[in-house]
Amino acid sequence: MRDWNGELGAVAASVETIPSPSINQIESEHPHPWSVLISTIISLRTRDEVTLDASRRLLAKAPDPEKLLELGREAVAELIYPAGFYKVKADQMVRLSEILMETNAGEIPCRLKELLALPGVGLKTANLVLGVGFGIPAICVDIHVHRIANRRGWISTATPDASETALRAILPRKWWIDINRLLVKFGRIVCTPQSPKCSECPVSSNCPRVGVTRHR
Numbered sequence: 001m002r003d004w005n006g007e008l009g010a011v012a013a014s015v016e017t018i019p020s021p022s023i024n025q026i027e028s029e030h031p032h033p034w035s036v037l038i039s040t041i042i043s044l045r046t047r048d049e050v051t052l053d054a055s056r057r058l059l060a061k062a063p064d065p066e067k068l069l070e071l072g073r074e075a076v077a078e079l080i081y082p083a084g085f086y087k088v089k090a091d092q093m094v095r096l097s098e099i100l101m102e103t104n105a106g107e108i109p110c111r112l113k114e115l116l117a118l119p120g121v122g123l124k125t126a127n128l129v130l131g132v133g134f135g136i137p138a139i140c141v142d143i144h145v146h147r148i149a150n151r152r153g154w155i156s157t158a159t160p161d162a163s164e165t166a167l168r169a170i171l172p173r174k175w176w177i178d179i180n181r182l183l184v185k186f187g188r189i190v191c192t193p194q195s196p197k198c199s200e201c202p203v204s205s206n207c208p209r210v211g212v213t214r215h216r
């Protein structure tokens with residue numbers, strides 16, 4: 001039986017002083033599912049510092065879907081530049097705001113199926129909105145969670161979406177929301193994509209290092 005509390009508790013302690021990912025920072029500044037939704041869309045294929053600044057600029061002018069529609073596509077694109085694919089993302093945000101205003105009085109849905117039906121919203125974004133935005137247990141699997149969960153032998157999967165399904169079957173629900181924030185931080189400083197720092201890892205003693213060919 002895996003000691004999840006011991007293992008993830010040690011990971012959490014090792015990254016305590018590392019700044020949280022941009023989405024979590026934005027949520028603490030603007031505690032509403034809308035801010036999580038918008039900043040997660042901005043974050044796709046975009047560096048964390050850029051996501052943070054772009055989200056702050058946009059949310060200052062568009063704290064809800066109605067205000068975002070008043071701004072319009074051009075202004076939204078300008079505010080989130082230089083986020084990757086900023087014009088596509090501006091277009092998605094305008095379209096999803098229109099849908100939310102027409103179908104849900106501007107409110108963000110709190111069900112996975114309805115979130116996935118919105119433009120620009122995939123499984124990762126939907127689960128982050130549920131977990132971080134609404135506090136509903138959901139596992140957001142990005143490249144860090146996918147990589148580390150496989151390296152540690154928790155699961156054996158080929159894609160982040162498959163990892164989400166596999167983790168749902170084994171991870172205690174109390175860790176569902178936090179696993180993303182913890183492993184993103186851990187993946188940036190210890191279990192890095194190339195040559196992980198196994199000599200500094202607090203949970204190296206029971207790590208099978210699946211697929212790791214080089215480490216420090």
Ligand code: SF4
Nearest residue numbers: 191196198201204207
């Ligand atoms: S021992 Fe190495 S591969 Fe395993 S979790 Fe730690 S840093 Fe990652």
